[in-house]
Amino acid sequence: MESESGPSGPRLAPLRIGPIAVDPPVLQAPMAGFTNWAYRALVRRFGGVGLPATEMVSARGFVEMDRRDAGEPGRLWGVRDEPRPLAVQIWDNDPDTLAEVARRVAHDFRASVVDLNFGCPARDVAQKAESGAYLLDDPPRIGRLVERVVAACGDVPVTAKIRLGPNDDQITAADVAQAVEGAGGAALTVHGRTARQMFRGQADWDRIASLKQFLKRIPLIGNGDLNTPRDVIDVFARHPIDGVMIGRAALGRPWLFARIAAALAGDPIPPEPTPAEQGRLLLEHLDLAVQRFGERKAIVLMRTYACRYGAGQPNIRAFRTDVCRVETIGAFVDAVRRTFPTDA
């Protein structure tokens, strides 16, 4: 057993998002470009995640593709029939568009949870489309959007993911939290940075935790900078949060959730897979994706996700450069074989 493991896990209350039991109370963060079907399947295979999530899906883009009869967005590949629970995240600032796409995601795609993105500070989303974190300076507007989406989703719970506010002089999260709860939201996830911070500095867990007092009915999920099982044990021990969400630390390490779940349960933490095991995993996963989607889609899904793999491995830079560009199964397999040892 590693030192990260507590003598026994902390006592955690069960986390529920509407009718959905999130057990353990550890959520996989939505991450554009990464948390695709391939990634989610691997996370589920290792286990330990209470609620996986898609990448954020542009509601306007969805409507536009529909109008052109262009199929469904790549970010929704696999969603219809993969295991549940699963959260699908969407973004926009227009109540009609958001409500229409939320209804489709809830009813046609049967998402367990529809999550609304009010935290993305990326230029295309926040500045250009005036969505995501742009909306944090207008809590009543967020409330109105949530209310429309809740009405469109029926029994499917609607959650919101936010940051602390637009910047250090405008920490609006308490008002946003109350707006989300008042509008019928089923949970609130807070990334403990402001939009202006992007990813600079540290997530402020005291500020995240201070929001608990404003939520009477719905759970508070904290997010930001959790890297190890120990980090998760510590935030649950120190702060009155109901759940945690993990993003970057698990991108190249889909087994991290299983290690965290073991630590929370007070069980021995499984070891990190060896480099040879990681290489085999990538190839097995490629196989699965090819069977599921055919070569073209499988390569698109696998290359973004494989390029986060193999931290600490010699030649990893070359691997990441190569694998992000491969066009064929053969080239993917060659890149993996060149980099990862083949024996256990």
Ligand SMILES: Cc1cc2nc3c(=O)[nH]c(=O)nc-3n(C[C@H](O)[C@H](O)[C@H](O)COP(=O)(O)O)c2cc1C
């Ligand atoms: C590459 C990348 C893509 C992201 N995409 C999304 C997204 O689609 N939706 C969202 O709500 N947050 C997105 N985020 C933010 C993460 O969900 C999370 O809030 C953030 O990374 C902080 O958590 P962490 O420290 O555990 O990574 C993204 C972050 C990164 C680095």
